[in-house]
Amino acid sequence: MATLGELAVRFGLELRGDPALEVEAVATLQDARPGTLSFLANPKYRRYLAGTAATVVVVDARSAPAAPGATLVAANPYAAYARIAQVLHPVASAVPGCHATAVIDPTARIAATAHVAPLAYVGPGVHVGERAFIGPGCVIGADCVLGEDTRLVARVTLGERVRLGRRVILHPGVVVGGDGFGLAPDTDGWVKVPQVGGVVIGDDCEVGANTTIDRGAIGDTVLEEDVRLDNQIQVGHNVRIGAHTAIAACTGISGSTTIGKRCIIGGMVGFVGHISVADGSIITGLTLVSHSVRERGVYSSGVPMEEASKWRRTVAHLKRLDKLVARVKNLEGGSAAAPDPDADSTPDPVA
Numbered sequence: 112m113a114t115l116g117e118l119a120v121r122f123g124l125e126l127r128g129d130p131a132l133e134v135e136a137v138a139t140l141q142d143a144r145p146g147t148l149s150f151l152a153n154p155k156y157r158r159y160l161a162g163t164a165a166t167v168v169v170v171d172a173r174s175a176p177a178a179p180g181a182t183l184v185a186a187n188p189y190a191a192y193a194r195i196a197q198v199l200h201p202v203a204s205a206v207p208g209c210h211a212t213a214v215i216d217p218t219a220r221i222a223a224t225a226h227v228a229p230l231a232y233v234g235p236g237v238h239v240g241e242r243a244f245i246g247p248g249c250v251i252g253a254d255c256v257l258g259e260d261t262r263l264v265a266r267v268t269l270g271e272r273v274r275l276g277r278r279v280i281l282h283p284g285v286v287v288g289g290d291g292f293g294l295a296p297d298t299d300g301w302v303k304v305p306q307v308g309g310v311v312i313g314d315d316c317e318v319g320a321n322t323t324i325d326r327g328a329i330g331d332t333v334l335e336e337d338v339r340l341d342n343q344i345q346v347g348h349n350v351r352i353g354a355h356t357a358i359a360a361c362t363g364i365s366g367s368t369t370i371g372k373r374c375i376i377g378g379m380v381g382f383v384g385h386i387s388v389a390d391g392s393i394i395t396g397l398t399l400v401s402h403s404v405r406e407r408g409v410y411s412s413g414v415p416m417e418e419a420s421k422w423r424r425t426v427a428h429l430k431r432l433d434k435l436v437a438r439v440k441n442l443e444g445g446s447a448a449a450p451d452p453d454a455d456s457t458p459d460p461v462a
Contacts, residue, residue, distance in 0.1 A: 113198060115167055115181055122194055124169075128181025134166050137196050148183075148199065150192035169195065202262075205244045213245075228265075240277070252288065258314070270326055272309035276336065279312055284321035287312070291325035291332075291348025291366055304328060306348060313338070319360070322346070328366070335372070353390060 116130025138147040140156055143165035150169035151160055160168065160177050167181040169192045175182045185191035205226035209215060213227045219237040227233060228247040236254040239245065243257045246265035251257075255269045258277035263269075267281045270288025281287070293304035308327025313336035318324070324332060324346040332346065335354040345363045346352070352364075353372030362376055365384035370376070374388060377396030382388075386403040394400060397413030404410060417425065 113195075115183065118195055118198070119183060121198075122183075122185075122191055124191060125172075125184040126181070127175060127184060128167060132166055132181060134199065136199055137192070138165060140165065140168070148192075148195060150188050152189035152192070205242075234271075246283075255288075270310075272326070274309065274311045276312060276314035276316065278315050280317040282318065282320040282322075282342070285318050285323070287318070287324045288326045289323060291328055293328050293348060293366075308332065308349065310334075313354070316340075319344070325350075325366075341378070347384065359396065 112133055112135045114130060115126055115128060115132045115134070118124065119126035119130065134146055134148040136147050138144065138149050140149045140151065140159035140163040143149045143163050145164060145166055147165050148167050148169065149163055149165040151157060151174055157174065160174065161179060163179065165180065167183055168178045169183045169185055169188045170178060171186065171188055172184050175184050183191065207224045207226055209221065209227040210229040210231070212229045213231045213233065215221065215227065215233040216235040216237070218235045219233045219239070221227065221233065221239040222241045222243065224241045225239045225243040225245070227245045228249070230247055231245050231249045231251070233239070233245065233251045234253040234255070237251050239257045240259040240261065242260045244262040245251065245257070246263050246267065248266040249263045250268045252269050252271040252273065254272050256274045258275055258279065260277055261275050261279040263281045265283045267283070268286045273288040288310045290306040293306055294301040295304055306326050306328050308329050308331050310324055310326050310332045312334045315337045316334050316339070318340045319342035321342055322340050322344040324334070325348040326332060327349045330349060332349055333351045335352065337355045338352050339357040340346070341358060341360040343361050344358055347364055347366035347368070349367045350364050351369045352358070353370060353374065355372055356370055356374040356376070358376040359378035361379045362381070364370070364382045367385045368382045369387040371388050371390035371392060373391050375393045377394060377398065379396055380394050380398045380400065382400045386400065388394070388400065388404040389407045391407040392404050393409040395409065395411040398410060399412050400410070
């Protein structure tokens with residue numbers, strides 16, 4: 112529970128309304144009731160603003176006059192809403208201590224304010240910082256470090272030599288520090304390449320459910336501070352992801368790829384190995400990144416959905432492209448331009 116006056120002062124917002132009004136929860140514009148706070152950030156939902164029953168709505172200055180009640184005016188309504196929602200819906204504090212069913216190696220160092228839940232395993236040489244939370248069924252390998260206020264929600268697995276910064280959140284099913292896909296081809300098959308590196312995850316990172324981050328082959332796989340990964344992402348060995356980058360679900364990043372700072376990566380993007388992506392790049396969903404991105408920009412590939420019969424015609428036309436190119440070359444009496452060597456890069460069979 113908080114008053115509008117308290118929220119306005121705490122987050123530096125302009126309040127238009129009664130500062131004594133109180134809110135206790137958040138809600139959508141459509142489902143709001145008295146005592147709740149909502150927000151408008153996406154213009155698609157503007158039509159719900161005039162009829163909302165929310166006690167207060169977080170909006171920008173342009174939209175504020177259309178609200179039926181109190182408003183908290185912000186330059187970035189979504190970010191302001193997110194900060195307020197953290198106040199109204201805080202994460203429950205864990206009771207310090209280790210559950211009787213947890214298995215803890217005697218050489219592990221666990222802060223007195225940390226929490227180790229039932230059926231967790233903490234291996235040798237592990238260091239768990241103040242107020243850290245190790246949820247039920249987690250497995251922490253040897254020589255791992257968990258920073259202050261880091262939270263492993265449940266069934267998280269850390270391999271050996273994983274270092275997590277402060278306030279890191281790992282959601283259920285995350286695996287950090289498994290072996291990378293390192294194989295050397297030989298005449299009689301594959302030879303496994305030992306993966307002797309670790310993983311370093313910086314402060315304020317968050318990793319979604321069932322995402323996997325492989326240990327480095329020799330050096331470390333690195334996520335810099337404030338990296339946000341969605342669910343079911345694969346991060347290969349020796350990948351480096353720059354600070355404040357966000358990556359949506361089902362993306363696959365092959366080994367030794369470097370993604371810059373403040374990038375936004377859509378869902379189901381695929382990166383071949385041994386390439387780099389410039390700071391601030393935006394890669395839209397379903398894109399195949401087959402070569403390095405050297406300049407900041409917005410990049411796309413993939414084909415948007417079409418009605419089935421139209422799509423079949425498009426595919427039929429694509430299959431005739433070789434004949435069309437040959438015909439154009441013949442008509443022009445010359446050869447086609449030399450291909451860009453960076454336009455298509457075939458990934459290594461083993462990243």
